Amino acid sequence: MDNEYIHVFINGQKFKAKEGELVIDIARRNGIFIPTLCYEESLKPYGACRMCIVEIKNKGVKKKITTSCTLQAFDGLYVKTDSNEVLKHRRILLELYLAQAPNPEKIKELAQRYGVKKTRFKEKYKEKDPLNNSCILCGLCVRVCNEIMGAGVIGFIGRGEKTRINTPFFEKSDLCLGCKACAEVCPTGAIKFIDEGNFRIANSWSNTSVELKKCKMCGKYFAPSKLDEKIDSIYYYRDKNNELRDLCPDCRRKVITKRINLITENEVEKYAK
Amino acid sequence: MNKEQIEDIIRKYDNHEGRILGILEDIQEIYKYLPKESLEFVSEKLDIPLSKLYSIATFYSFFNLKPVGEHIITVCMGTACHVRGAKDILNNLMELLKIDVNETTEDGKFFLTTEDKHFSLNTARCFGCCSMAPVIRVDDKIYGYVTIKELPKILKTYGWKSK
Numbered sequence: 001m002d003n004e005y006i007h008v009f010i011n012g013q014k015f016k017a018k019e020g021e022l023v024i025d026i027a028r029r030n031g032i033f034i035p036t037l038c039y040e041e042s043l044k045p046y047g048a049c050r051m052c053i054v055e056i057k058n059k060g061v062k063k064k065i066t067t068s069c070t071l072q073a074f075d076g077l078y079v080k081t082d083s084n085e086v087l088k089h090r091r092i093l094l095e096l097y098l099a100q101a102p103n104p105e106k107i108k109e110l111a112q113r114y115g116v117k118k119t120r121f122k123e124k125y126k127e128k129d130p131l132n133n134s135c136i137l138c139g140l141c142v143r144v145c146n147e148i149m150g151a152g153v154i155g156f157i158g159r160g161e162k163t164r165i166n167t168p169f170f171e172k173s174d175l176c177l178g179c180k181a182c183a184e185v186c187p188t189g190a191i192k193f194i195d196e197g198n199f200r201i202a203n204s205w206s207n208t209s210v211e212l213k214k215c216k217m218c219g220k221y222f223a224p225s226k227l228d229e230k231i232d233s234i235y236y237y238r239d240k241n242n243e244l245r246d247l248c249p250d251c252r253r254k255v256i257t258k259r260i261n262l263i264t265e266n267e268v269e270k271y272a273k
Numbered sequence: 274m275n276k277e278q279i280e281d282i283i284r285k286y287d288n289h290e291g292r293i294l295g296i297l298e299d300i301q302e303i304y305k306y307l308p309k310e311s312l313e314f315v316s317e318k319l320d321i322p323l324s325k326l327y328s329i330a331t332f333y334s335f336f337n338l339k340p341v342g343e344h345i346i347t348v349c350m351g352t353a354c355h356v357r358g359a360k361d362i363l364n365n366l367m368e369l370l371k372i373d374v375n376e377t378t379e380d381g382k383f384f385l386t387t388e389d390k391h392f393s394l395n396t397a398r399c400f401g402c403c404s405m406a407p408v409i410r411v412d413d414k415i416y417g418y419v420t421i422k423e424l425p426k427i428l429k430t431y432g433w434k435s436k
Contacts, residue, residue, distance in 0.1 A: 152322020158331045168327035169309060
């Protein structure tokens, strides 16, 4: 059984791991902090933000710096997560991030953690930026939209310093499900959605709007109807006649509680006879 | 847009990821630019998100997303040409062709077309003939040692009229 496992050394400590596991996963499982901005367990390794860089050293191999979120573990791997060189690179990266997007909490927090007070680079500021000058182009939203939701609403546009993320042709997209997955994963909170009446509007994605479903009990709009259809198409065995489907989470709770109450009342009468 | 033409192009390529660039290139050869409908059609046909095609089309400076003029003028802005006054040539060309400088494109590309769709103007980094700097290219012909005074003459050979 022991052959299934390999051993990895992180900051001098020996850890058990499976071959091919990502180094960042091993580190996090064992409570070692590695900062990340673009890492998401459910997505394929990408390595865009470079915050998770570590130093690796092996016998006969020259010391090198690489991203731990794309590094697959092998037996006898030596990793240092906070060597002086790694810290030096990380500080430069944070200065660059501060120039690109100075406001997001997460960037401020990381900058403080690594003692970066100000940036030496020219701050990038665009007027009327749909992403509130908070986008760091990590690509998480694009990946989530493609890999998990399978919608592919947004993509990178242009290249170099002019790269942006938006819908094709900067037009309203009719593919958007309104699932808010992009806003959920965004490390800097740049993506904004607003629920207005029976529409969910994505200000960041060229004002793409998605219709919301109305709760049959309280009349509150609670979820995008397109998303509901999508779930139906995936889980074709989902009970179409289930009354809970058309209720908002609050009303669902009420109905379920009532059901439980009814059963107990009946039972009480039954046993009272 | 001719759907059959695009279907023929798609059929020409094998079923693998790298074909997108080839397909887009072939479409551009026909129309000289990538019409929006053609991108939508390719996206539907190949089951590739439109956002991905748009990313590719905006990433490569080779692709145009707006209708282009009959003649394409490219001004080299490489180091050697820049030193020898490429910027002056570009500004003068814009004035001669009466192209509005402030017309910025949303996709971040520098590609300007005259109102009568006769000329298009864009810039490139280097043509690899720095010894002839400054260089401009009209369609496939390259002009070296260009001076501002020569510009009207070059433009006239392509049907430019001074008003």
